[in-house]
Amino acid sequence: MVIAVEHDTELRRRAWNAAAGVVDPEIPVLTIADLGVLREVEVRNGRVEVAITPTYSGCPAMNMIAVEVALALENAGFREPKVRTVLSPAWTTDWISxxxxxxxxxxxxxxxxxxxxxxxxxxxxxxxxxxxxxxxxxxxxxxxxxxxxxxxxxxxxxxxxxxxxxx
Structure with missing residues (x-):
């Protein structure tokens, strides 16, 4: 069991790093990690699920960000990653690093x-x-x-x- 937890921890770190490198399509000098849009990465049984939060309701960049996160995860070797949008708590500019x-x-x-x-x-x-x-x-x-x-x-x-x- 300990080996599985350590394996999931390493997978989570790899998945976080892959997702964190995705840039904002409107401000390409910022990553979604810089913006605080990348909220969470979970690994269960080798499957990756990423949570992102839009900077504001109706942000047109979110669909592109979700696609880019999924592609980054697939390129990092994760099969069929799931990207979900989380609306609560609402994003705040205080989350910008x-x-x-x-x-x-x-x-x-x-x-x-x-x-x-x-x-x-x-x-x-x-x-x-x-x-x-x-x-x-x-x-x-x-x-x-x-x-x-x-x-x-x-x-x-x-x-x-x-x-x-x-x-």
Whole structure:
């Protein structure tokens, strides 16, 4: 029995690593592990089941992510993996890893603030420019290049940039 548990633990680690390498189709510098979309990997009797959570309800990328996870698992030697979507608890930007936040910034997207302040409720939110680091920024549009981003501009360097909206 101990051998079976150790075997399942190794299979789970291999399956997690395979799934964790899948990139977000809308922000290809981030993996689903960076985003916190990859929730769980279970192995039972050699069969793998992966749970993913959408960044928001109706996210068009989730179908592609599920297909890519299944392909990554099959390429890693897992036969007929199951990928399921988990809606509760709802995904939050707090699940984005520190590495994911760094990757966003390096890619030119302002990462979401860890905790939304009361100021954000009253339209006084300030977002740091990923280009120059200035806090002197302004919201141009609640809608950016994808539904999960808003368009901002830096008043210091005058560059527009996406901001990954808080959820």
């Amino acid at each position: 520190e590495e994911g936040r760094r990757k966003l910034r390096d890619y030119g997207i302002a990462p979401p603030q860890k905790v939304s302040s009361r100021r954000a409720l009253f339209g006084l939110q300030q977002v740091q420019c990923p280009q120059c680091g200035s806090d002197d920024t302004e919201l141009l549009s609640e809608f950016g290049s994808t539904a999960c981003k808003a368009l901002w501009r830096c008043r210091s360097c005058r560059e527009p940039f996406d901001y990954f909206k808080c959820h």
